[in-house]
Amino acid sequence: MNAEPFTSESYAEGARERAWQEVLGGFGLQALGARSGTPSHARALSRLSALGVRLGTLSADAQSLRPLAGRGGLPLLLMPIETTLVLTLSGETQIVPAGHVVLAPRAGDWQVQFQRSLRALVLSVPAEAFRGRKVAPLAACPPRVFAPEGLADVLARTVQSSAGALDRLGEAEWETVAQSAAELLLALTAELATTRADSSSSRAALLQRLYATVERSIGREDLTIAEVARAEGISDRYLQKLFEGTGESFSHYVRERRLQRAWHDLANPAELAVPISEVAYRYGFADSAHFSRLFRERFGLPPRELRRREAERHDHEAPSSGQRGWPQQALVQLRARQTKAEPDSRRTRVLERTPPPDIPEEVPTHHYLPINAQHVHWGYFSRSLQPLLEIASGDIVTVETLTQHASDDPERMIIGDPGAESVFHWTTTQKAVDRRGAGPMDASVFGRGAGEGFGVHICTGPIAVHGAQPGDVLEVHILDIEPRPSRHPAHAGRVYGSSVAAWWGFHYSEFLSDPHPRETVTIYEIITDTPEPHARAVHAYRWEPQTDPAGVRHALYDYPGVPVRPGTVTLQQGVLEGVRIPLRPHFGVIAVAPREAELVDSVPPAYFGGNLDNWRLGKGATVYLPVSVPGALLSVGDPHAVQGDGELSGTAIECSMTGTFRVTLHKKAETAGTLLADLTYPLIETPEDWVLTGFSHPNYLAEFGADGQSEVYSKSSLDLAMRDAFRKVRRFLMTTRGLSEDEAIALMSAAVDFGITQVVDGNWGVHAILSKRLFPDRN
Structure with a gap:
């Protein structure tokens, strides 16, 4: 995932506070506001790894931050840069200089105040970042400040250098950096727990050290509970009791970690040439048959099948640097195979x-x-x-x-x-x-x-x-x-479509006439055998509650595909009479x-x-x-x-x-210096134009996390979509056409058409149309 930039200037004044809170929420933080109202300035650059590690740089006007309830994972890392912060816990305050590291739990009565301006690095690591490896419950420890020395200094330098390169790291590089930072934070968190006097924190820290010992020795077949216990100076019985307190035995945990590590190696295309038996031995399984049986029981498929599936999803057949194209004999064989397959094309x-x-x-x-x-x-x-x-x-x-709207008129579009x-x-x-x-x-x-x-x-x-x-x-x-023409005998060869003015349409709260609200379905015939292909309305009907075959009653048009039963709706004839809609x-x-x-x-x-x-x-x-x-x-x-x-009312004229x-x-290495270099959004090209697609939230899945698929519906706006489209056009003109920022902005105002793509799809869209005629010598 590419780095995600944020600037409050992209939002109208009344929307800035909400947008800033959304950025902070991605780290499990919330702002208490600036000293004199909401922040008038805020910027962020953050990046999220595939396993949920989020690293970012935050800058804003003076304000205070506190944890956002309901988030889990390791303690947050906050590091002030170029300024100080004040850490407050239970009424007591501590000044934290720039460059020092604050580890703070994801919940609790603490806050940090930036009295002049907010300039900080934040690292957020969920438990899931460790690929199934156990993480002891360390997050309940109170906040602690670490000076830039020892492990804390190593972590601080890693975070700072990584944050500075967020928008330049390749995907694989970023994933490696994110995982390294997560491991360092886990180690420092364990150190934090060790300093606490209460027994729960001491047990958590001890468990974390035991987990680390197991990871280091996971490949040894003769790894025993006695050896691990001896390394920490505890008895076998106490170690077993610690593990049982987490819900599993020591032996079960070791076996689980061995199987998980083997799974990742078998799924790794770089390990394709390594025999399965060697992977088994690598993680302490002396008998490959026994390993295969355990692997199948755990993951539901044998190791060989996992490797085959993953291999098919990766490219292992790149041509060597000295070969250009296939040998002629191979091409002859290929054409022969295609010729044989031609009758069954x-x-x-x-x-x-x-x-x-x-x-x-x-x-x-x-x-x-x-x-x-x-x-x-x-x-x-x-x-x-x-x-x-x-x-x-x-x-x-x-x-x-x-x-999906064929069931609006099953006779014409399904039967x-x-x-x-x-x-x-x-x-x-x-x-x-x-x-x-x-x-x-x-x-x-x-x-x-x-x-x-x-x-x-x-x-x-x-x-x-x-x-x-x-x-x-x-x-x-x-x-x-x-x-796709109708196959029904009464309508054979004719083409039909449906359009729905539904509850999710932009119009739904704006009715003038009764009844309101209401939903209306209009069925069209699609006429193609004419010099000017067009759609014309056949009939329409108001949506009436439908009961699907499973017995669920649909009072609203809540899900396309619910069959409309004959006789349950009243058809209105003569709608849009004389109107012919040109096809697109x-x-x-x-x-x-x-x-x-x-x-x-x-x-x-x-x-x-x-x-x-x-x-x-x-x-x-x-x-x-x-x-x-x-x-x-x-x-x-x-x-x-x-x-x-x-697409104002909710749908187009939908037609199979x-x-x-x-x-x-286009391979990544081949796109450098082209229009496709570092493409991060859908780019449309027609014979005449480039069409750049802007959204309210270009990657709502990363921005909002697990709740993104519901949150995006309530957070979209044309302002955000227009800002995104503007930024993409600016970037396109500067990086692919070599314009300065001032030149790009001047050209946009004079020659780029911005239009509303749709306001009904949860993530609203604005597109920008850039004519190729603007650059006759560079198309």
Whole structure:
């Protein structure tokens, strides 16, 4: 994850305090405010590791900070720089000079006051940062100040130098630095606990030293409880009692750590050549068969299967520096295989191994991914989904997609269509697509049925791209879009779509006429066989409560996919009479898998793409997406016949379509000096323009953590989205066109069109359109 900059100047005056509190909340802190009101100035640069370690530099006007209740993990590290702070605990104060380190628990009655200005480094480390390794309960210790000497000085220097390089460290470098800082903080925290006189802190410190001893000796088969106890000068019985107090025995803990360490090595592509038996011996297992049995019992699959799965997600076949392209004999064999497969070109190639990305462009493989219940994930993205296809860079893939709104008119958009019937099949005894949305399977707490979580889009995929790794860029070029015709005998060959004015629309609290509020569904026919393709309304109806096959009553249009039963709604004829809406066919969702969470709501877009809802993503357009997980895991869905900027009422005219895409992988090392260098957001290219996508929260998953998928809905604003779009255009012009900041700002005001992409997707969007004609000599 790239460093996250924050500046209060990006927000309107009334929103600055809230935005600053959100930044501090990421560290488990909250501000008590400046001495004379809310802070008028605040800046931050922070970065979050894959395991939750957050490091940042904070600067603001004078104010006080205290812990934010409800956060867990190691004590926070705060280090004042260029100024002093006052630490207050139980009414007693202590002045802390610049360069000293404060370790303070995540809860308690303490605060730090910056009397002149806030300038500090903050390190936040959750227990999860240690990959399953036990961390003794040390966070209850009171705050303590460490002078810059010994281990505290090593940690302080590490934190300070790392914070200074946050925006320059590569992903792998940052992850290494974050883990090192976490280990140092853990060691210093144990020292903090050792100085306490109470027995609970002494036990916690002793446990931490015992855990460290086990980690150092984990590879020894003959490691015994007596040896570890002797190292700390305690009896075997007391050591066992300490471990039993944590809920497990010493032997169980050692075995668990050995298995976890082996798991990480087997999943590491750099260890692919190491025999499984050697990994077993490395962690104290003398019998490889015994190790395999324990491994399967613990993780649900044998070591060889884990290694195979992980190997398929990494690129182990990069050409040597002395080779350019494949040998001619290999190309002949490749063409022969493709020729044999030609009669069955529409067959789905499930997890097919394809050649490396250096195959000549004149022989791209064409894949076809039809729609059915096994080929979709509904309402969420996930880094853990198994890919349906693996393609090579430059390959072409045709993907069938369905609108999640087909159930608004099942007769026209589902019945008679085997693919649609497969996906939407739902009876009292069976639901073909069980999980529909992020969140728990039992979503009754949200007023929905089993599987009806957050997120709504039917996404076809995912598709793995051979060799894609975090830091690369995926180019998805839309070659063609075809509407999906009805298969119902009464409507065969005609195309239909649906638009919903729903409770999540921008309009919902602004009705003039009764009844209000209300929700309305409008069904359109999509006319394509005319010189001016267009959509025209067929009929509309007000949403009436529907009871789904599982018996759950949906008073509102709360989840697309609930079948509308005939006779339960009153059709209104003659709506939008005489109106013809010109078509803008495009895909609302084109996404790669995000890395921050296991299940991610499909509605809010972000750096990984997702629900972009920009009508410019039509035939002939390209979107560039930063890759954040191995294989990229590309998914496509939410097809639209037409949409206006803003998508005000809640949806576009949603219409099932089939798209054909050319997918190209740009390796990180090859993007330096290009338009794609350090790309951190979805970038759209059309033949005429560059379209830069701004969001209220460019990476809400990192910004808000585990609660981001709900918090982003309440925190979005057009101000934030506009600021983000402005910053991206400024950066684009300065880094790719060589303009100064003043030149970039002047050009933006004169020649860049900013528009509202959408105000209904949780994470509101503003796009900036930069015409290629501005740079006729540099396109």
